[in-house]
Amino acid sequence: MKISVQFLLYTHIQSSIVFLKGDAVGILPIINNTYILLTKQFRAPLGRSFLEIPGGMTDGSLDFSLVALKELQEEIGLNISKKSLKSLGKIIPSPDLCDEQIHLFLLEIEMSETEMKIIKQKLFGTDDEAIKIRILKVEEAFLEVEDASTLVAMNRAGLK
Template identity: 30%
Template sequence: MKKFEEKTIRTEEIFDGKVVKLQVDEVLLPNGKRSTRELIKHPGAVAVIPITKDNKIVFVEQFRKPLEKSLIEIPAGKLEPGEKPEITAIRELEEETGYTTSQLTFVTSFYTSPGFADELMYLYLSRDLEKVDQPLAPDEDEFVEIIELTLAEAKEYVSKERIHDAKTNYAIVYLELLERML
């Protein structure tokens, strides 16, 4: 066994939903003892940092039920089975904002909550936005409002916790670093 590896002894599937699966694994720890791990299995997701021609970031505001409040976030969505992240990114961008793009730049990928979930999120940047005359419809249970902010305005929203999720904060820090390099 590797230094920190936990060997799975048994898996119990608890829930199989549209977005996530929940399982409980019994594991053998590196010290030989046993423990349990509650795990969320997720198909992965994408997020896009969309920048308009006048250098504004396109955000969506939406209600987040686990938090019981609305957040302002960059557009994002779940990967569909067999779908490439770039395709998901363009689809989600259009569904949520009414913009499309012919150019995506891969920024990075990261695990959103590795302590209990395997969700891997792919982050893209696009500065080549075009408004779509008849955009793809959002999901039937998705209600969003578009907000366009400068980087300075977005940082102010962060300080007031109007922007308060990891992917969007990551995007703002990334844009701030890019700005400093130019």
């Protein structure tokens, strides 16, 4: 939702356009301490697909780890327990324009080569999504990823 607001800033009235998006979650899955599992999704505002960590909107829920579990199931087909997630804090990507806050999580998992091959061949997402999976070595991910929340999650997880 887009709204126009006016507020008093020191001694004068300031006008601004604000997009109300709400909170979201993002989960950084690290496989075998070597690989990162990323989603590849089309993003209409820029007209192309991007590599991103799995995630989605909280739709008003304040149980961010529960939303993260739901998104992992929907976007990459993983069923895990809540205790497997480690918080990486939150980021506010565009405070000048939007109210969105993204709550980041780390998920460290073990997966065989066969399991990785199978998951890369599947298509995930809800009816309005077509999500492909990419599994990259950490150093490759740093070169290919452009999404800011993914890069912040990788940095906060201590990846280099």
